[in-house]
Amino acid sequence: MNFMKMNKQLGKSILVSYLLGAPIGILTIMATILIPVLYMGKGLSSMSVVFGSGFETIGLVVAFLIALWIGAKLAFLNIKNGKSLISTSIKYSTLVNLMIWIIFCLIVGRSTGNYYFLFTLPAITAFFVSTTITTFTIGLLISYLIKKINNL
Numbered sequence: 001m002n003f004m005k006m007n008k009q010l011g012k013s014i015l016v017s018y019l020l021g022a023p024i025g026i027l028t029i030m031a032t033i034l035i036p037v038l039y040m041g042k043g044l045s046s047m048s049v050v051f052g053s054g055f056e057t058i059g060l061v062v063a064f065l066i067a068l069w070i071g072a073k074l075a076f077l078n079i080k081n082g083k084s085l086i087s088t089s090i091k092y093s094t095l096v097n098l099m100i101w102i103i104f105c106l107i108v109g110r111s112t113g114n115y116y117f118l119f120t121l122p123a124i125t126a127f128f129v130s131t132t133i134t135t136f137t138i139g140l141l142i143s144y145l146i147k148k149i150n151n152l
Contacts, residue, residue: 020138075088075142
């Protein structure tokens with residue numbers, strides 16, 4: 001009985017991660033492309049390479065969904081084990097962003113044939129900025145909701 005209750009709680013946690021994380025992540029990607037285009041006539045050239053290739057785009061979306069699932073499982077287990085919301089949010093945000101940025105770099109490297117992109121400063125900077133922002137916004141909200149809906 002306890003196992004079934006845990007599975008139901010985990011399922012609700014994953015759903016929260018998907019319902020909040022997926023739209024915000026997709027909107028962020030779209031804004032990253034469109035805002036520079038609107039102001040300067042240029043977008044992230046590496047993102048346009050990804051969106052120009054259907055297979056790579058599907059890979060990025062699948063990786064993002066997997067990252068949200070794994071992040072939700074990690075958040076659920078951390079909250080269940082009594083970890084603080086901020087600690088849980090840091091771990092959730094770091095894991096999801098790390099997975100996405102690694103996959104993004106690999107896709108861009110594959111698309112351009114330049115795997116040295118993995119070690120560029122913009123990707124590393126973007127990882128730290130996005131992790132910091134998501135830790136104190138969406139990651140914290142997801143962690144809070146996981147705790148609240150599961151009565152943990």
